[in-house]
Amino acid sequence: MANIRDVAKKAGVSIATVSATLNDSAVVSEKTRQRVWAAVNAVGYAPNAIARSLRLGKSRLIGVVIADIGNPFCSSIVRVVEQVAIAAGYSIIVCNTDEDEARELAVLDQLIVQHVAGIILTPVGCGGDYIGALEARNLPPTVTVDQKVPGLARDFVGVDNRAAARMLTDYLLRLGHRRIAMITGRAGTWTSEERLAAFIDALDDADARFDPSLCVPGNFRGDVAYKATIPLMARADRPTAIIGVNNVTALGALQAILDLGFRCPTDVSVAGIDDVPWGGLVRPRVTTAAQPVEEIAGVAIAWLLERIAVDAGSDTIAPRTQIFAPEMIVGGSCAPIAVPEKVADRTLTRTDATVL
Amino acid sequence: MANIRDVAKKAGVSIATVSATLNDSAVVSEKTRQRVWAAVNAVGYAPNAIARSLRLGKSRLIGVVIADIGNPFCSSIVRVVEQVAIAAGYSIIVCNTDEDEARELAVLDQLIVQHVAGIILTPVGCGGDYIGALEARNLPPTVTVDQKVPGLARDFVGVDNRAAARMLTDYLLRLGHRRIAMITGRAGTWTSEERLAAFIDALDDADARFDPSLCVPGNFRGDVAYKATIPLMARADRPTAIIGVNNVTALGALQAILDLGFRCPTDVSVAGIDDVPWGGLVRPRVTTAAQPVEEIAGVAIAWLLERIAVDAGSDTIAPRTQIFAPEMIVGGSCAPIAVPEKVADRTLTRTDATVL
């Protein structure tokens, strides 16, 4: 591999001049410039990114730390971030944490010693110790996505989780459901807690009793949701509707329901937050409060690049937050329920039409 | 950030000794060793990966070049590779080529200047120029996956494409279909050509006429398959079955069929190669010849790590190839067709039972 010295020799100039020419970092006469470029092409020179990074103290790599690359939500983020990053001359290092806090901290350490220019982080932890651990590492410019870590002074881009859970719950309530179950995410995580809180609020507001036994712990993963659904459906007083805390949770529940021989939505309704690709082909189509993933990822990487650029000028941007509104996609997975009260039955048609 | 000099000063030894201690590269007395480790912990030292890479001439990064990260097949590969790589002390740089040859060569160049230790490559190109371009770059140890590039002397791990296409076609033929369409991948790619060839062979063997107008060009992407399906279904002599060259192609076709108001499999049968996550929830379940993605990715990264290790010893391994057998997953997307001939009708039930 040719290095800058080879180019310098070929062009008959010093390596400083070659560097100046390539980076436009100093004024170089037109004549020399051409000689240098000719030499570059002649020897097939490409700057060694590692040496460059060493000298500059930072690389042109961006770390993307996500919870579960098997989840299409995450792979969509990766796709968008990669596209924008490449266009800006960066490459991305993808790290999967599998929703595990220790793994997250470990991969962050790896990214730090690689001196990545910035990090897009889907945090997985919560609590004071976790925040302390994050702050102890001196992270490069970082934008958090999806999971907000309250108390952490970092940019955040995500969706309005309360609105998402609220719109689904209200929808099911209007359809007459009262025994609504929820499969949550990992306890303590902002996303899960917010969605759960809005779910409970909605039940309260509708004077529907919140039954804690219908709130089963999941971890944002489909396989766990599948297993959690089985006992739920085995109960004599089984729920008439199940809300999954995210996309794959709802799909896992749906799969379990069908495998158990129940029909959806006839026997039980299902709804979830966030869509999946080809969700339109899943029958029944799962009613969902979809997140604008592409926009979220787009803002995240844009903010990060901005922060990286400004950081070089040792200026500082105050942490920003952007929350997107979810969009309701009504599928066929939720059916109205026969309600004893006539009043509820009457309101049903009207409000339902509004939603649709 | 503390560097090796800080540690040396703190421990009262030379930096050479610190390095020797950390890497076990030379004999160090127990007493010194402990002093060094104490100093490392005291100053919170972590070796600078960039400086290390510069000195060693290669980084602990592995490039993963895939065609379309939106395709679950690709994201599964990324997931498996990342997991194994992290465990082996490597991080992965993910690059998306969007099925574009120029982009592929560009990201390969980026990986080369980053001095990645190795590359997992889903090639996207074909032909002599492409092979030449690959060979001109002196790539680090590389394992190709999914797309074989005939003539390229590199490890390859993939699936038996002919068997996959053959089993689907035979299945449809046994169901009585004769007007079978295929939506192909990018012309010239090994995967697409092999699958197409086996498709044609199967038709020939069954004395079913291959109608070139029923073979429409796609590019392995769902949106293109969707658009390609519309004119196909608009024909007076529309096909009774459609085979998608891969998973998302079949899904795109299915979506188009349903959107046009046709029923699957009543009006038209659909089959595809390679499964998608939650494929079991898609109705009708698309009959598919599934690839063992995890195994494929597992072998690929294992081979790569092996090659990286051996390469250091300047030994050479001859290029290897491993081909996995596809597995047939019979869904509800293919229905038997009313065939005029009685004979075909009779054989139908028998052979079909064998497949199931």
Place this chain on the structure above:
DNA sequence: GCAGAAAGCTGAAACGTTTTGTGAAAGCTG
């Protein structure tokens, strides 16, 4: 007690860049 070997440590070089300070040549002004 002495030659030689082994153990343990160190200084310095090298990896390939970017950047800074310096100085020579060229251009301008009066």
Place this chain on the structure above:
DNA sequence: CAGCTTTCACAAAACGTTTCAGCTTTCTGC
């Protein structure tokens, strides 16, 4: 043409490691 400024190129240092050759010191065998 003297004096000044501007333009252009360069040598050398620095980034943080690893490694090699060499230097002490200690051990071993006779």
